[in-house]
Amino acid sequence: MALAGNAINFSGVGQTFLTGTGSLTALDGVSVTIAQHEFVAVLGPSGCGKSTLLRLTAGLMKPSTGSVSVFGLPVTQPRDDVGIVFQKPTLLPWANVEDNVVFPARHKLGRVTPEDRAQAQAIIETVGLAGFEKRLPSELSGGMQQRVGIARALFLNPDILLMDEPFSALDALTRDMMGFELLRLWQASPKTVLFITHSIPEAALLADRVLVLSERPGRVIADLPVPTSRPRDETSLGSPEMQDYAAHLRSLLIRKEAA
Amino acid sequence: MTAADTPDTSAAKTPKPVTAAPSAKTVPLKERLLRTPVALPLMTFLLLLILWEAGTRLFSVPSYILPSPSRILLGFEAVPPGRWVEHIWATLRVALLGYLVSFVVSLPIAVGLAKSRLLSGALYPLLVVIQSVPVVAVAPIIIVVLGTGDAPRVVITFMISFFPLVVSMTTGLAATPPELIELSRSLRAPSLREITQIRLPYATPYIFSGMKISITLAVIGAVVSEFVAAEKGIGYFIQFSTSMFKLPQAWAGLVILVAMSLLLFQVVSQTQRIFFPWSLPKGQK
Ligand SMILES: Nc1ncnc2c1ncn2[C@@H]1O[C@H](COP(=O)(O)OP(=O)(O)O)[C@@H](O)[C@H]1O
Ligand SMILES: [Mg+2]
Numbered sequence: 001m002a003l004a005g006n007a008i009n010f011s012g013v014g015q016t017f018l019t020g021t022g023s024l025t026a027l028d029g030v031s032v033t034i035a036q037h038e039f040v041a042v043l044g045p046s047g048c049g050k051s052t053l054l055r056l057t058a059g060l061m062k063p064s065t066g067s068v069s070v071f072g073l074p075v076t077q078p079r080d081d082v083g084i085v086f087q088k089p090t091l092l093p094w095a096n097v098e099d100n101v102v103f104p105a106r107h108k109l110g111r112v113t114p115e116d117r118a119q120a121q122a123i124i125e126t127v128g129l130a131g132f133e134k135r136l137p138s139e140l141s142g143g144m145q146q147r148v149g150i151a152r153a154l155f156l157n158p159d160i161l162l163m164d165e166p167f168s169a170l171d172a173l174t175r176d177m178m179g180f181e182l183l184r185l186w187q188a189s190p191k192t193v194l195f196i197t198h199s200i201p202e203a204a205l206l207a208d209r210v211l212v213l214s215e216r217p218g219r220v221i222a223d224l225p226v227p228t229s230r231p232r233d234e235t236s237l238g239s240p241e242m243q244d245y246a247a248h249l250r251s252l253l254i255r256k257e258a259a
Numbered sequence: 260m261t262a263a264d265t266p267d268t269s270a271a272k273t274p275k276p277v278t279a280a281p282s283a284k285t286v287p288l289k290e291r292l293l294r295t296p297v298a299l300p301l302m303t304f305l306l307l308l309i310l311w312e313a314g315t316r317l318f319s320v321p322s323y324i325l326p327s328p329s330r331i332l333l334g335f336e337a338v339p340p341g342r343w344v345e346h347i348w349a350t351l352r353v354a355l356l357g358y359l360v361s362f363v364v365s366l367p368i369a370v371g372l373a374k375s376r377l378l379s380g381a382l383y384p385l386l387v388v389i390q391s392v393p394v395v396a397v398a399p400i401i402i403v404v405l406g407t408g409d410a411p412r413v414v415i416t417f418m419i420s421f422f423p424l425v426v427s428m429t430t431g432l433a434a435t436p437p438e439l440i441e442l443s444r445s446l447r448a449p450s451l452r453e454i455t456q457i458r459l460p461y462a463t464p465y466i467f468s469g470m471k472i473s474i475t476l477a478v479i480g481a482v483v484s485e486f487v488a489a490e491k492g493i494g495y496f497i498q499f500s501t502s503m504f505k506l507p508q509a510w511a512g513l514v515i516l517v518a519m520s521l522l523l524f525q526v527v528s529q530t531q532r533i534f535f536p537w538s539l540p541k542g543q544k
Contacts, residue, residue: 058445078445090438094460094537107456108446136537 007160007192008034008057012066014217015052026052028217030066036159037190041203043249044213050196053218054162057194058082070160083153085163089145091137091152097124098133101151108156123151126185143174150182160192167202175199176234179206183232200249201237212252222252326507331514334507338496347515349492353409354474354481354523357416361424361473364417369428369462370454390422394480398487407488415487416480420473427469431462463538467531474523478516493519 015027026049034040044050055061056068059078068075070082091100101120102112124133127147137145146166153161167175179202186193197203203210204226212222227241236242292298308328314320315327322330335343368386371378398415405411435458443453485494493512500509531538 055441058441060441060444078447082445084442084445086438086441088436088438090436090442092439092457092460094463094535103456104442104446107443107448107452110449110452138537 005036006033007036007038007071008032008194009069009072010053010056010066011069013053013056013063013068014065015049015056015061016064025217027056027063028219030218030220032211032220032223034192034194036192039186039193039195039206039208041195041197041207041210042213043197043200043203043210043253044218045215045253046198048213048216049218050213051164053213054084054164054194054196057160058084058162080156081159083156083158083161085146085149085153085161085166087165087168089137089142089149091145091148093137096134096136097129097140097148097151100137100148101155103152104155120151120155123154126154126188127151128181141174142170143178146170146178147181150185154185158191160194163193163195165196165198168197168199175202180233182206183230187231200246200253204242204246204249205232205237210249212249222249224249323504323506326510330507331510334505334509334511337505337508337511343515345491346493346496346512347519349489350478350481350485350494350516351519353412353416353484353492354477354519356409356413357480358420358474358477360413360417361421361477362470365421365424365428365469369425369432370458372425372429373432373458374454386422386425389418392418394418395483398483402484402488412481412484412489415484416477419480419483420476423472423476424466424469427465427472428462431465432458434465435461463531463535464540467527467535467538470527471524474527475520478520478523482516 010030010032013027013030014025016023016025030053042050042053052061056063057070057075059075059082062076070079092103095103098117098120099106101124102116105116106112121133124130127150129144129147129151132140132144137148140148146169149166153163167178170178183206195203195206207226209223209225211220212224213219214221224245227245228236228239237246292302311325312327312329315325315330320327326334338346368382372382373379394415397418398411401414402411405414432454439457439461440453443457448456481492482494482497485492486498489495493516497509497512497516500506500512
């Protein structure tokens with residue numbers, strides 16, 4: 001591939017929606033390149049177009065202006081090598097954990113092979129849900145449900161993982177734990193991750209690089225590499241450089257919110 | 260809590276010196292009744308029957324105005340069991356066929372309404388118009404057009420029972436979380452599979468709500484159609500008996516209709532409970 005090394009490229013991307021009363025510009029002039037296996041967090045106030053950015057990458061919509069490409073090819077439709085994790089787990093309430101994880105196969109191809117089952121089993125173990133294969137989502141805690149959501153996204157072994165505030169519905173402790181779990185998964189099986197959040201510590205702890213978006217219409221107002229090396233743990237946020245970094249991110253966000 | 264706390268009242272109101280600690284036996288009657296769901300309505304019903312029996316006897320109400328429960332019971336004997344079975348089967352058959360047609364017709368309509376705003380705009384007002392037509396008034400016309408036999412009766416039953424099904428199915432199909440629809444699109448799955456594997460299962464609780472309303476309406480539909488033209492069926496039997504002033508047996512027919520409705524409702528409820536337990540509201544499993 002000509003542009004090997006680059007996973008996602010946004011070039012002058014703008015998105016305008018037609019609404020009942022007129023039009024609404026959600027994104028404006030976003031130009032960013034994300035390298036393969038890079039973990040990029042996107043921070044920004046609500047409604048600034050973060051989810052829209054993710055949908056554009058997933059090929060669920062087309063940009064009004066500019067272009068989005070994945071592995072050097074313009075995104076015209078959803079791709080097989082992109083997995084999505086939503087804010088809410090949105091599992092199938094009638095299907096057990098295993099059936100939820102193999103759902104992409106059943107839904108895409110209409111059948112589930114024994115190999116699919118084995119693959120699902122392996123992923124279920126990786127995300128720490130061994131023993132819960134036959135449980136229904138309603139029998140699981142919020143954190144476990146989101147693990148199933150992640151397992152489902154990993155099932156087709158995507159090169160790119162898009163995560164839209166995946167831990168924001170969880171309590172603080174579970175949220176931290178899930179963050180470290182995600183890092184562990186990512187290190188074991190490197191992927192390009194586009195991780196949307198509105199938590200500064202979460203972004204700083206998980207990502208290689210943090211993009212800060214402005215209030216709507218969302219523009220990239222900062223693109224800052226995280227100053228701490230990996231592996232990271234609970235103490236990583238305590239270092240002076242990380243404190244400064246987090247404070248800087250906060251000032252960028254607050255300035256925008258006051259404006 | 261001893262007698263010392265409330266010396267006078269406890270002595271006056273409770274003759275037996277019971278200990279205050281609540282045991283299984285000292286649970287108040289009211290609590291026990293509330294815990295057994297069938298007990299309360301059953302008691303109300305029995306009380307009503309007794310009052311009814313006593314009232315009709317006491318005031319010598321003629322049976323063509325209001326027969327007593329015991330007279331109604333005798334009304335069951337006015338017709339041999341074989342004839343009852345024929346009447347019941349005639350009504351049940353039409354109700355079930357009409358219900359089935361309602362379901363089969365509602366499903367594609369609901370899918371269309373939920374998936375396409377164009378279709379929804381074009382079709383929905385029409386459905387409301389059909390729903391607003393007083394079916395009882397149209398029934399004679401339908402009978403003339405479709406002739407005798409089950410067909411016109413099934414159509415009448417369908418017209419009375421399909422609307423709640425369409426509405427509940429459409430609501431249910433549209434209630435699917437948008438994320439799952441996006442998941443489906445991101446997998447580039449065939450559109451039909453989005454319906455069968457996501458939207459329809461998600462609509463199940465809604466569909467069952469509609470089915471519970473519709474099954475009762477289907478019995479009403481079957482009876483209405485028999486009022487217009489039939490030579491068999493419970494509706495026909497009630498009308499025939501009334502015209503002969505044989506009120507007790509008409510009431511007996513009514514009792515059978517109520518039993519039929521309740522039974523069919525239970526069949527729908529239990530089907531959901533047994534085959535789709537996850538679709539029940541929380542606390543009802
Ligand atoms: N399909 C759509 N049609 C109209 N407006 C939309 C649509 N999707 C998003 N929007 C609007 O665009 C803005 C950005 O949305 P979103 O990307 O979901 O923001 P974020 O995820 O940052 O909170 C919001 O104001 C939202 O209401
Ligand atoms: Mg969002």
